[in-house]
Amino acid sequence: MPTVKDVARRAGVSVATVSRVLNNSNRVSDKTRQKVLKAIEELGFKPNLLARNFRKDKSNLILVILPTVANVYFARVVKGIEDAARKRGYGILLCTTGNSPEIACEYLKLIERKQVDGAIIASARIDSETIFDLDQKKIVQACEFYPFLDTSCVLIDHKKAFFEIVDYLIKKGKKNILCAIGNEGIPSEEERKEGYRQALEENGLEFSEENVIRCRYGWADIYERLKVLICSGKYDAIACSSDLMAVGAIKAAKESLLKIPDExxxxxxxxxxxxxxxxxxxxxxxxxxxxxxxxxxxxxxxSLENPDGFSKQKIILPHEIKTRESA
Amino acid sequence: MPTVKDVARRAGVSVATVSRVLNNSNRVSDKTRQKVLKAIEELGFKPNLLARNFRKDKSNLILVILPTVANVYFARVVKGIEDAARKRGYGILLCTTGNSPEIACEYLKLIERKQVDGAIIASARIDSETIFDLDQKKIVQACEFYPFLDTSCVLIDHKKAFFEIVDYLIKKGKKNILCAIGNEGIPSEEERKEGYRQALEENGLEFSEENVIRCRYGWADIYERLKVLICSGKYDAIACSSDLMAVGAIKAAKESLLKIPDExxxxxxxxxxxxxxxxxxxxxxxxxxxxxxxxxxxxxxxSLENPDGFSKQKIILPHEIKTRESA
Structure with missing residues (x-):
């Protein structure tokens, strides 16, 4: 089996240059790239994704830190990471923290230990007390942004998104709207609550802290809580912070024989x-x-491949309101 | 901060012995264990899970190889692995293969590279052509068992389980039962098909290959296929190989205005x-x-901690039929 060294020799370039071509780096001239690709073809060289660590301190692995894999939401995020990483010659490893900031920190140490090259923190909870001195260039936050960790991030505008969906409920004639969100200390949840408040206030409705239900993301918690609240007859809608919460809310409303979405x-x-x-x-x-x-x-x-050119980015991607039967 | 060396010195034992105590190994006498625990307490030593690799060739990490994280089925399996691993002082890393045997093999190389100590292959597809020479002591198969890979395994009796649920349908008076299973080449799917065949034959019903629908695990594929088949009016039940397939089948039956489960x-x-x-x-x-x-x-x-005592195990855990509204 031909090796990278064979390719380098044949193309008359260094092993590092072959590596750059394999990793789709743009720090290679077109002419050189062609020479390398020709050598690869002639030799029948098959680059092996995970064997591409030419330098001892490079694993070609990216760690993805998730709170859990029990939420299919993350499966799509992971697929996006995986596809993009694979195109650039990286494998990915996932770990889950059960939302423990301490466990997140333990796994982040794999960067120092060179077990992985960098990490994406995808919604996993972290806190400013446990987080240690990290190289910001080697970490990106996704879905969620904890500002005390000074890294690039990619997410949606949670406040605007929640504002829009509550505004949609109000435009549909709803006046007594509950809000079900996750527990305190998670930035996106506080943003969403703020969006809820703004939508009410801009439409001349009163915001009240007691209409904000803090609960778990699954369906069971909100189901139990709402079964009680709904009896009061005071409420005509609920904006939930996850689709599973919405399932729990629908179950509670159905059991109370309320027509969805009219009542x-x-x-x-x-x-x-x-x-x-x-x-x-x-x-x-x-x-x-x-x-x-x-x-x-x-x-x-x-930023891993070009640390000198690193500049921190905050990328806000567009969300979309999907109107269906429940509201 | 006190280190493992400090603990060893204080307890008058070797670093390896402290390591054994931290890893709950049973190759330590009670007396020695007490000495070490006392030293740990006196020094206020805090063992860090992932930092416990005292030997250079030990990562204290286990790799879990999954086809995907898009199926919540795996989330429970992963939680079980995680809890058991953590109790013994191991972290876990997940990787997904999209059911590509080649990708599974790439990730398995992390064992050779000492990036992980061992791996659990949980349902991810592997094949005898791509699999290389592996140390069977460092791998366990879970949920699924590919016999060409001679390792321990933990799973249910797929054939018996499928037999029982088809037998249940027959006892409920169903006579023309379709079977929806995954694509060929997956051992558990072939076992389930065999269970379906046996249940029909033992109840005096005819097995026909054309009543076996091969489809994807999600809801959409079986939904489309069944919409067409159901029009024939020939069938009164379907046994599906996943709950999401069952959702697709229910959707198709509802659209055809069939009463579930009577019709x-x-x-x-x-x-x-x-x-x-x-x-x-x-x-x-x-x-x-x-x-x-x-x-x-x-x-x-x-088997990682006591390779000399290794003996291959095939563990069959009990399943259970949950009867609900759909059948």
Whole structure:
């Protein structure tokens, strides 16, 4: 089997140059690139993705830090990362933290240990007390942005997205709208709550802290809470911070024999598969999950391969309101 | 901050012994263990999970190879692995292959490269042509067993499980039962098909290859196929190889205005959350997903820490039929 060295010898270039061509680096002239590609073809050289670590301190692996893999939302983000990484010759490894900032920190140490070249923190919870001195060039935050960690990030405008979906409910005639969001300390959840408040206030409705339900992302927690609240007859809609929460809210409304959406409207967030296949189908905010992952991988690899040219980026991708049967 | 060396010095033992205590190895006497634990307490030593690689060739990381993270089925398996691994002082890294045997092989090379200590292949497709010479002691197969890879494994009896659910349909009076399973070349799918055949034959019904629909695990493929088949009026039930397939089948039956389960019954497989929350709720086979992951991690770590005592194990865990509204 021909090796990278054979290719380098045949093309009359250095091993590093062959590496740059294999990694699609743009620091190679077209002429050189052609020479290398010709040598690869003539020798029948097959580059092996994970064997491409020519330098000992390069693993060609990117770590993706997730809170959990139990949410299919992340599956699309991961697919985007994976496809973009593979195009550039990188494999990816995932780890999950159960939202423990301490576990996130432990896994981030794999960068120092050269087990991975860099990391994408995708929604996993971190905090300013456990986070240690990290090389910002080797980390990108995706979906969520913790400002105390001074890195590039790729996400949507959570406040604007939640504003728009609550505004949509109001335009549909809803006046007593609950808001179900995740627990405190997660930046996107606070942004969404702010979007909810603004939408009410701009439409002349009153914001009240007691209409904000803090709950878990799954369907069961909000289902139990809403079964009680709904009895009051005070509310005509709920804007939820995940599609699974919306499923729980719909279940509670159905059990109270409320007509959806006329008597009680429900919206979700994320646009995961269940929002399309559930009955009624769920009006939700579509996050460009694949694109968030793709873009995060691209900017991370750019800065890993060209650290001198690094400049921090904050990339906001567009979201979209998907109107369906539930609101 | 006190280090492992400090603990060893204080306890009057070697660093390797401290390591064994931290890793819950049973190759340490109780007396020595007490000495080490006392030194740890006195010094206020905090062992860091991922920093516990005292030997250069030990990463304290286990790789989990999955086809995808888009199926929540795997989330439970991963949680079981994670919990069991953490108890023994290991972190886990996940990788996904999109069911490409070549990609599975690339990731398995991380064992040779000492990036991980061992791997659990959880349902990811592998084939005898791409698989290279692997140390069977460092790999466990979970959920699925490819016999050409001579390792320990943890899974359910797929044939028996599918037999039971088809037998259940027959006992409910169904006579013309379709079977929807995954593509060829996956051992569990062939086992399930065999279970379907046996259940029909033992109940005096005829097995016909044309009633076996090969399709993707998601809901859309079977939905399209069944919409056409159902028009014939020939069938009164379908046994599906995943819960998402069952969702697709229910959608197709509903659109044809068939009453579920009286006119058309549907069963799923796995018992993922959607089988409980979908309407109608889905009769399915519950796999002990968490326990499969937990057990796989335990036997892998046992053989990593005590390779001389290695003996190959095939562990079959019990499944359970969950009867709900769809059949």
């Amino acid at each position: 009680f409207a429900v919206t979700g967030f994320d646009n995961i598969m269940i929002s399309r296949i559930y009955e009624p189908s769920i009006t939700t905010v579509a996050q460009p999950m694949y694109e968030i992952g793709e873009k995060a991988a691209e900017i991370l690899i750019d | 058309f019954a549907v069963t799923g497989f796995d018992n993922i959350m959607i089988s409980r929350i979908y309407e109608p709720s889905i009769t399915t086979v519950a796999q002990p997903m968490y326990e499969i992951g937990e057990k796989a991690a335990e036997i892998l770590i046992d």
